[in-house]
Amino acid sequence: MFRDNIRLAFHNIRHRQVRSWLTILGIVVGVAAVVALISIGEGMQNSIEEQFESIGYNTIILSPGGSTEQASGPEGRMGVLKAMFGGGKPAVVDLSVLDRLPQVVSFGAQRIETGMIASENLDGQAFLRITGLTYGMTDYFNAYFNGFPIAQGRNFDQSDRSVIVLGAQVATDLGVAVGDQVQIETTDFEVIGILESTATEGKGTGGAMTFRGMDTGLFVPIESLETLYGGEGKISQALVEVTDQTDVVEASQAIKNLFSQFETPVQTITAEEMSEQMKSVMASIQMTLTAIAAISLLVGAIGVMNTMFTSVLERTREIGIMKAIGAKDRHVLSLFMIESGLLGIIGGAIGVLAGVAISSLAGGVLSGALAVGPGSGGISVSFAASYSPWLIIGALLASFVLGAIAGVLPARRGAKLRPVEALRYE
Amino acid sequence: MIKLDHVVRTYQMGKTTVQALRGVDLEIHDGELVAIMGPSGSGKSTLMHLLGGLDQPDEGSVVFGDQDISKQSRDFLAELRGKRVGFVFQTFSLIPTLTALDNVELPMMYQGVERKVRRERAQHLLEQVGLGDRLNHRPTELSGGEQQRVATARALANDPEVLLADEPTGNLDSKSGKQIMQLLTQLNEEKGMTVILVTHDATIAGYAQRTIHIFDGRIGDAAD
Numbered sequence: 157m158f159r160d161n162i163r164l165a166f167h168n169i170r171h172r173q174v175r176s177w178l179t180i181l182g183i184v185v186g187v188a189a190v191v192a193l194i195s196i197g198e199g200m201q202n203s204i205e206e207q208f209e210s211i212g213y214n215t216i217i218l219s220p221g222g223s224t225e226q227a228s229g230p231e232g233r234m235g236v237l238k239a240m241f242g243g244g245k246p247a248v249v250d251l252s253v254l255d256r257l258p259q260v261v262s263f264g265a266q267r268i269e270t271g272m273i274a275s276e277n278l279d280g281q282a283f284l285r286i287t288g289l290t291y292g293m294t295d296y297f298n299a300y301f302n303g304f305p306i307a308q309g310r311n312f313d314q315s316d317r318s319v320i321v322l323g324a325q326v327a328t329d330l331g332v333a334v335g336d337q338v339q340i341e342t343t344d345f346e347v348i349g350i351l352e353s354t355a356t357e358g359k360g361t362g363g364a365m366t367f368r369g370m371d372t373g374l375f376v377p378i379e380s381l382e383t384l385y386g387g388e389g390k391i392s393q394a395l396v397e398v399t400d401q402t403d404v405v406e407a408s409q410a411i412k413n414l415f416s417q418f419e420t421p422v423q424t425i426t427a428e429e430m431s432e433q434m435k436s437v438m439a440s441i442q443m444t445l446t447a448i449a450a451i452s453l454l455v456g457a458i459g460v461m462n463t464m465f466t467s468v469l470e471r472t473r474e475i476g477i478m479k480a481i482g483a484k485d486r487h488v489l490s491l492f493m494i495e496s497g498l499l500g501i502i503g504g505a506i507g508v509l510a511g512v513a514i515s516s517l518a519g520g521v522l523s524g525a526l527a528v529g530p531g532s533g534g535i536s537v538s539f540a541a542s543y544s545p546w547l548i549i550g551a552l553l554a555s556f557v558l559g560a561i562a563g564v565l566p567a568r569r570g571a572k573l574r575p576v577e578a579l580r581y582e
Numbered sequence: 583m584i585k586l587d588h589v590v591r592t593y594q595m596g597k598t599t600v601q602a603l604r605g606v607d608l609e610i611h612d613g614e615l616v617a618i619m620g621p622s623g624s625g626k627s628t629l630m631h632l633l634g635g636l637d638q639p640d641e642g643s644v645v646f647g648d649q650d651i652s653k654q655s656r657d658f659l660a661e662l663r664g665k666r667v668g669f670v671f672q673t674f675s676l677i678p679t680l681t682a683l684d685n686v687e688l689p690m691m692y693q694g695v696e697r698k699v700r701r702e703r704a705q706h707l708l709e710q711v712g713l714g715d716r717l718n719h720r721p722t723e724l725s726g727g728e729q730q731r732v733a734t735a736r737a738l739a740n741d742p743e744v745l746l747a748d749e750p751t752g753n754l755d756s757k758s759g760k761q762i763m764q765l766l767t768q769l770n771e772e773k774g775m776t777v778i779l780v781t782h783d784a785t786i787a788g789y790a791q792r793t794i795h796i797f798d799g800r801i802g803d804a805a806d
Contacts, residue, residue, distance in 0.1 A: 157691065157692075157694055160691045160697070167679065167680070168679065171679045473675070474677055474678075476675075477675045477676075477677060478677075478688070478692075479636075479660065479663070480634075480636060480663060480669050480671075480675070481663065481664065481669065481688060481689040481692065481736065481737075481739075482660055482661065482663050482664020482665065482689050482692040482693060482740070483660060483664075483692050484656070484657050484660040484661070484692070485656055485657070485660070487692055574637075575636045575637070575663075576631050576636050576637045579636070579671075579675070
C-alpha cells in the first residue's frame with residue numbers, strides 16, 4: 157500500500173509539472189544555500205586548521221604595541237586580525253632580548269611598507285606593499301611562507317641589501333626577470349629571485365590554506381627598508397618558534413612580560429589561539445549566513461504547503477471517489493503526505509547538487525577575494541569546500557521531513573473530508 | 583439484505599436545513615434488481631449514499647447484511663464500501679490522470695491486493711466489459727459509454743455483494759445507455775448480484791424487478 161501510494165504520488169507530481177517544479181525550486185534554493193554555506197564554512201575551518209598545523213603549534217606571532225590583555229573576546233579578535241595583517245604601523249622592537257628566553261629556538265621579523273614601484277617595462281608606477289624580512293626568516297618559518305620556493309634565481313644572502321625577490325604574479329605584472337632592476341621609491345633593487353606560482357599548487361593540495369599572497373609579494377631584506385624609510389629596528393610582525401617541549405601559552409605570556417620590562421609592549425598570539433579565533437570568527441559568520449539560508453528553506457516549505465492545499469482543494473472530488481471505492485482516511489493522508497515529502501526530497505536532492513556546485517565554484521572566487529598573503533602582510537585562504545556525508549544525508553532527510561511536515565495540514569484536510577461532500581464538490 | 587428502519591437524514595446547504603429523508607423504511611433483498619425512482623431533490627441520492635455506507639443517518643438504522651452500519655466508524659464504512667459495495671456514478675467519476683487499468687486497480691489497491699494479481703484481475707474485468715483494447719487509455723481518451731464501462735469494471739473489482747448505480751445512463755446516449763443497462767442486468771441475472779438503480783428515468787426503472795418511489799424524502803405509493 158505504501159509503495160502503491162509512492163507510485164501514485166510520483167504520478168500526481170509528474171502530472172502537475174509546472175507547479176511541482178516551481179514548488180521544488182523553492183526547496184532547491186533553500187537547500188542549496190544551506191549546503192553551500194555549510195560546506196564552504198567546513199572547508200574554511202579545515203583549511204585554517206591544516207594551515208596552522210603546517211606552521212606548527214609551537215609558533216608564536218608577535219606584533220608591536222597593544223596591552224597586556226589576553227587575546228580573547230572582541231579585543232582579542234582585533235588583535236588576531238592585526239597580527240594576521242602584519243599589525244598596524246611598524247614600531248621599534250628589539251627582538252634580540254628573545255635570546256634571554258631558553259625556550260626560544262628561532263625568531264624572525266617582517267616589516268611591511270607601502271611604496272612606489274617602477275620598472276622598465278611598467279607604464280607609470282605602482283603603489284604596492286613591500287615586505288622586509290630578516291635574514292633566514294624564510295628558512296626558519298618555511299611553512300609560513302609556503303616553502304618560499306625559488307623558481308628562478310636565488311634566495312637572500314646575509315650581506316644582500318638592495319635586492320628583491322618577487323612573487324610569480326608580480327614579476328609578470330612588472331615585466332621583469334632575474335637580473336633586471338626594480339625601482340622602489342628612488343632606489344634601484346636587483347631582482348635576484350622569482351618564486352614559483354602557488355596558484356596551481358594550492359589547487360592541487362585541495363583543502364590546504366595556501367599563501368596565495370606569495371604570488372603578489374615583493375620581498376626585500378628588512379635592512380633595505382630601514383635605508384629607504386628610516387626607523388632602524390622597526391618591525392610589523394615577528395614569528396617566534398619555541399621548543400616542542402614548551403607550553404606555548406606560557407611562553408607566549410613570558411615573551412609578553414619580557415617586552416613590557418623593556419617598555420616596548422607587544423601583542424602575542426600562539427598559532428593555536430590564532431587558529432581557534434579565526435575559526436570562531438568564521439563559525440559565527442557561517443552560522444549567521446546559514447540561519448538566513450534556513451529562512452529561505454522555511455519559505456520553500458511554506459510554498460510546499462501552499463501547493464498541497466491547492467492540490468487538496470483541486471482534487472476534492474478525486475478524494476471523494478477514492479473514499480467511495482474504499483480508501484480510508486489514512487490512505488488519503490499518506491498519499492498527500494508522500495506527495496509533499498517527495499516535493500521536499502526532490503528539491504533536497506537537486507539542492508544538494510546545486511549547493512555542492514555553488515560551493516566548489518565559490519571556493520575559487522572567495523579564496524581569490526581573500527588573497528592577502530605575507531607578501532602583503534597577511535594570510536590568504538584558498539580552500540576546497542568540504543562535503544561531509546552527514547551534511548548530504550542530513551540535507552536530504554531534512555528536506556523530506558520538512559516537505560512531509562508541510563504536507564500534514566493539507567493532507568489532514570483531505571483525509572477528513574466527508575465522502576458525500578467531497579463527491580458533490582465541483 | 584439491506585434494511586432501513588425509520589431513517590432520517592438532514593443536512594445543511596449553506597444556511598438552509600434540507601430534510602433529505604424524513605423517515606424511510608425499506609428492505610432490499612439479496613439478488614434483487616431494484617430501481618429507486620423519484621424527481622430531483624426527492625432524496626434518492628441521499629438514500630443511495632446511506633445504502634452504500636457513504637453517509638450515515640441522523641436517526642434510524644441501516645442494517646447491511648446482519649450489521650447495523652448507522653453508528654460505525656469511518657474506517658469501518660470505508661472497508662464496507664471497498665469490499666462489499668460497488669458504486670457507479672452518473673458522472674463516471676474516474677480518476678482523470680490514471681489509465682483505465684489503473685482506475686480499475688485502485689479499489690483492489692485499497693484492499694491490499696498484490697500488484698500482479700490485481701493487474702490481471704483489472705485486465706480481465708475490462709475485457710469482460712468489452713474494453714480489452716482500451717486498457718491504457720485515460721478517461722479523456724474514452725467515450726462516455728466506455729468511461730461508464732470502466733467505472734462498472736471498477737465497481738466490480740472487489741467482487742461486491744451490492745452494486746449501486748446512481749443515474750448510470752444519465753450522461754450517455756441511448757445506445758451506450760442500453761449497453762450499460764444490459765451489463766447491469768446481466769450481472770444481476772448471472773451472478774446474483776444485488777443491483778440498486780437510482781434514476782428518474784422510467785425506461786431505466788423498467789429494467790428493475792421492483793421500483794421504489796420516493797417523494798420529498800418519503801417512500802411513496804404513487805406508482806402503486
